[in-house]
Amino acid sequence: MKNAVTVTGALLLGVTLVRLFAAQSTPRLALELQDYAALPITADNTNTNTRAQLARVNYLRDEPGGRRFFVNDLNGRLYILDKQTKQFTTYLDFNGAEGRPGLFQRFSFKLNFATGLTNFLFDPDHAHNGVFYTLHMEEPAIAAPATPRAGIVSGLDLSGYATTPAIQTPTVNGQVDREVVLIEWTDRNPTNSTFEGTARELLRVQYPLAAHPLGEMTFNPVARPGDPDWRVMYLGAGDAQSGEQRDSRRLNPQRLDTLVGKILRIVPDLREHTTTSTVSENGRYRIPNDNPFTTVDGARKEIWAYGLRNPHRLIWDVDPARPATPTLLAFNIGLVTWETVVVIHKGANYGYPLREGTQSMSPTNGMGPLPEDDMIPVQISNTVTRGLVKPAYAVIEYPHNRDSGGDAIANGFIYRGTLIPALRDKLVFGDITTGRIWYANRTDVLAADDGNATTVAPIYEMDAGLRRLAEEKYHERGGRGGALPGMGMVAGRGRVDLRFAVDNDGELYVLTKSDGMIRKVVSARPATSTSPAVAAPAPSAGQKVSSPPAASLRNPAASTTESIAAGKRLYDVNCAACHGNLAQGAVKAGTTLSIIEEQRGKQPPDLTDDQWDHGSSAGDIFFVIKRGLPQTMMPGFDGRIPDEDIWNIVNYLRTLRPRK
Ligand code: HEC
Ligand SMILES: [Ca+2]
Ligand SMILES: [Ca+2]
Structure with a gap:
């Protein structure tokens, strides 16, 4: 089991590196953001989680x-x-x-x-x-x-x-x-x-x-009265967390008899398209007759596409060369590894939870390569299937990885404004928790929609310093605590909580829940070497492939009073927020991270009870702190705390005993 995890990690690193190098051959862009408006504060100031975000814009x-x-x-x-x-x-x-x-x-x-x-x-x-x-x-x-x-x-x-x-x-x-x-x-x-x-x-x-609610709505922007798509609504329906459950809910995103984990298509106004659509079961809207599953027994007729985890944002790309047929794209938040953008096609199956990004996913959320002949059952209900279908693959993906990824894809837009020529025809998008921002060339995105899992659009990170801007504004506007509210596995403590918006001229805005701000993107220039990168945590060495056997490593720092005191100081600053001020663990400290938000890992454990899930030797503990525990909330401190200080922390932890 442990080996399987390491192999996946190494594979992941390979994929990531290829993309990083692709990104670095092009000069990096720095975005300039200008404060546009500050939302009225609606935070619950007694909360440390995302309810403490100043305004959830x-x-x-x-x-x-x-x-x-x-x-x-x-x-x-x-x-x-x-x-x-x-x-x-x-x-x-x-x-x-x-x-x-x-x-x-x-x-x-x-x-x-x-x-x-x-x-x-x-x-x-x-x-x-x-x-x-x-x-x-x-x-x-x-x-x-x-x-x-x-x-x-x-x-x-x-x-x-x-x-x-x-x-x-x-x-x-x-x-x-x-x-x-x-x-x-x-x-x-x-x-x-x-x-x-x-x-x-x-x-x-x-x-x-x-x-993962039903949270997105959009209309085809080029449809005019008389067109089949005029006033026809497309909806992005999240999977209600079904696909990550290990019970009968798991197949919901694949099941055509339920609305969750789907793109839906309806006519909201009962007076529209009366001859080419059918009134819904509840009598309140219509369903176009050309939806893909209207003639499939047992299927919900509202479904347009399926097999998605959380397609929380939809956008349209209008190609000036063929303006009548715009392309619908979905931003889809992943579970184990991949954050993706997919091109939505009528009737297509995006594979979740049998696939994520361009990998396959096992019933226990393990990731692996795609089968050579990639086909999955067309699932009508939990037990009834009807033939097989080849899943559709992502056109953009990035991993849950500190060096080059994030926790959850935000949305983005293909820039069509005039203020920033450097962004023209680029899909600008970001990561919700880390606040990282990338672009991909529109032509690369569309070209990657080729039915081939191995082709995805290269993505290029831009500097916007968004985390730093949000932190400053959060504190300036009265936000309490050291970091931004909430957590992410990759972001660690403090979610930026980024979304993008555009105005009617196609100009870009950045919305951040943490500080309740709207900022306008006003320029993009080649980044200078001194321009601050997004203040993402230093790379974790958790992805390193070879290392000395941890357990046998001896602590080079003698357990002196000075060493223990230094370790305690570092613990208080870097670890207490999660593990508690007495290292008693989040549960006893009363600082548990919300279950929903941090469901992917355990609560930060008690470090005084002499139970070590990841090894009890000084070397084991040293490497847990240095590298972090991938796929959990435990960050790696390599690059942030020097090795000798990590050993001081180990010495401090060794002095702790359970308290009543
Ligand atoms: C963002 C929250 C967070 C921060 C900050 C954090 N930890 Fe952790 N830590 C965790 C979580 C969650 C786990 C449990 C991971 C798991 O096993 O699923 C963990 C596990 C550990 C373990 C492994 C315990 C075992 O049973 O083997 C050690 C040791 C540890 N942390 C030490 C530290 C130290 C020292 C620091 C500060 C330098 C620190 N942690 C900072 C969340 C955090
Ligand atoms: Ca009015
Ligand atoms: Ca492809």
């Missing part, structure tokens, strides 16, 4: 016509952002949980990641019809009505409002922690900054676990 969208921005905060508010004054006005407040003043009493926003008011989207005809759509999460266990509360928004006419039955998702023990709700709103006067009109619930889907 998720989307910025330009109003059709470009007069104002609209911006949402997962904590519940949909704002109008005035482009001149940079003032935020609350347009709708969804958060009516636990006596809060907003619309929905079942509103659920406290867990990390994309819980809360996840998204809003303008109808393509918004300027005329005032229609927009929202996605938010509710907690079905809350004993309060699921309808919006009357009197909260004085112009909201609720006379015809009715909820829909939640579409069931296969689960175990009846567990359904959340429901995702899609609502269509019609504002009779879309020019003022208040809401007056009606709302219609279109869809409600069970989410057995809270992470």
